[in-house]
Amino acid sequence: MIITLDGPAGSGKSTVARLLAERMSFRFLDTGAMYRAVALAVLKGAGDENDLEAVTKLVAACTIEFDGDRLLLNQDDVTAEIRSPEVTAVSSIIASNPGVRNRLVELQRAIGRRGSMVTEGRDQGTVVFPDAAHKFFVTANLEARARRRQRELAHKGVNQPITTVMDQLRQRDERDEQRAHAPMKPAENALVIDTSDLTIAQVVEMIAKKVSG
Structure with a gap:
């Protein structure tokens, strides 16, 4: 079984995918x-x-x-x-x-x-594994994603203003969504999950229930 999680930077998809793989005893693929x-x-x-x-x-x-x-x-x-x-x-x-x-x-x-594998990226459900058993598109609003990325950077000793991080994410979104080859978008049969107001644990639980149900 292959489970795909696609979505923009800062949406939490990588952390969710890794924890989901651990929970299900699947391999985890970090395509990024x-x-x-x-x-x-x-x-x-x-x-x-x-x-x-x-x-x-x-x-x-x-x-x-x-x-x-x-x-x-x-x-x-x-x-x-x-x-x-x-x-x-x-x-x-x-x-x-x-x-x-x-x-x-x-x-x-x-x-x-x-x-069996949980894989995350930006084109996993649309291009790489179009026949995956379960597909999810994990997203969040720009401010929520920027604050998450800002915390990640601070943890690594890199301090950036929230406005700078938001600009960087906005530019990355534009490149990912507008590229001619394999643009980032939800697969037609993917479940879209907005994580703006959800914890990582809540998202993992939501996906695990969907997969097992």
Whole structure:
């Protein structure tokens, strides 16, 4: 069984997906980490994230694998490195590259063939796993998402005004929703969940009941 959770940054989908996977004893796939790995490869190679052809060639030559909770890029553990603000900025750009998306979709589907899984991203229910057993689109209003992201950044020692975080999320939403290839949107048969006024535990419980019911 495959369960997909799609949605914008700051909606809580990653945390919910991870906890849901633990609760159901399913594997968890963090597809955002895969895009971050490509972004890190671009930064390490001093490449131009806007050069579609060069980045497509780069991702084709990379190996991206999960080892438990660790993410390996060309056999190197980059789990911590991919969470930097610099990687975040580049990943939002390379995520619009069709060559990158096509390559990572291949890898994600290969992982999905290994057994039951909860996967989160922005196109999991629409493109990667259109036949998934259960699909959810997790969202929240912009201010709620910005405050969550602001807390995450503060925990990492990065302090940003709420207005700055809101602007960053708004720009990311526009890129994700307006890109020509695999834009972010709810799958036709996805259940949309607004988490603005819900706790993580409430969302996990809601989805778990829907899946088991």
